[in-house]
Amino acid sequence: MKIALVHDYLTQRGGAERVFELLCQYFPEADVFTSLYDPEETIELGDRPVNTTRLQNIPGATKNFRLLAPFYYPAFQALDLEKYDLIISSTTSFAKGVKKRPDAMHICFCHNVTRFLWDTETYLKEYKDFRLYSPLIEKICKKLRALDFHYAQDPDLYIANSTTVAERIRDIYGKPAQVINYPINTSKFIFDDHKEDYFYVSSRMISYKRIDIIVEAFNWLGWSLRIAGDGPERERIQAKALENIQFLGYVSDAERTKYLSKARGVIIAALEDYGLVPIEANASGTPVIAYGAGGVLDTQIPNKTGVFFKKQSPEAIYDALVEFNRQSWDYAQIRHHALSNFSQEVFFAKVSKLMEQVCGFKPNQSLNSSIQVE
Incomplete structure (x- = not known):
């Protein structure tokens, strides 16, 4: 053929x-x-x-x-x-x-x-x-x-x-x-159950990704956030961020793999058609905090691989992060979910x-x- x-x-x-x-x-x-x-x-x-x-x-x-x-x-x-x-x-x-x-x-x-x-x-x-x-x-x-x-x-x-x-x-x-x-290519992601004290965003800086509301929620919380990626929205969003938020710009695949594996959680605020980032996070043993619509409904199990928020607003992200912080996460089980299904x-x-x-x-x-x- x-x-x-x-x-x-x-x-x-x-x-x-x-x-x-x-x-x-x-x-x-x-x-x-x-x-x-x-x-x-x-x-x-x-x-x-x-x-x-x-x-x-x-x-x-x-x-x-x-x-x-x-x-x-x-x-x-x-x-x-x-x-x-x-x-x-x-x-x-x-x-x-x-x-x-x-x-x-x-x-x-x-x-x-x-x-x-x-x-x-x-x-x-x-x-x-x-x-x-x-x-x-x-x-x-x-x-x-x-x-x-x-x-x-x-x-x-x-x-x-x-x-x-x-x-x-x-x-x-x-x-x-x-x-x-x-x-995803599961061999490219490493598992680490020793998480560091930061959350992570990996995204293009364009409007529908809603990085702005993530930044606002972290301004209120004061927790450490690292954002990888660039785009037309970066300058505007970065001007509003407080010192607890770090903008990394472009990161190599090796750096990105490390950030995914070490983060306490990975945040997705966009309505994604599908979205590989939540699966890549799970393959690294890392739970996600995601807007509960679109592709994540196919790939995530609430309270097992992450938590959902119902509105694209800083208040909803704030509440989801507080809920996330109350839970204990089985990082090995999260990775198993990704490897078994994706x-x-x-x-x-x-x-x-x-x-x-x-x-x-x-x-x-x-x-x-x-x-x-x-």
């Missing part, structure tokens, strides 16, 4: 790209396609050839990839995938729009519906020019929504990373989706079973020998 793996763009290294990296490891003989590729800024593919679209030839495209939104669907449609029996797309936006033979199968790992189109204000409001150009942006987005809906009908099977995303695929695209929670081995066993059911193809186990599992 000839397989093509397709991703929106390989110009950054986020959760979607980490999942695509796993798919590339699981299917080492598959051909890789994407719209834009910057090997210095994205996942490690070694010497593996990466096929790109004509957008790759535009000067500065990989740095300004968000500005090319109107051109992605035509670029993906122009890819020649006629020889492939199975197309596996990994997407939050445009890769689902590739063409296939009528008898070929297209399985779409949908990390979310195209968020900047269907929730435009939430997605773009932190960009300073959004209000100025919002009438023009809305006209463009209206046309792109129609295209997005049209091409969303093409995949034969959707796999969603969470119940929340499956509901969005159903409500917006009118398509059913199988839920398979995405994994390892790559568990994930690909489910994927393999589903692929066998829908297209009669069971990946040879020798193909995934390069994937590290515990």
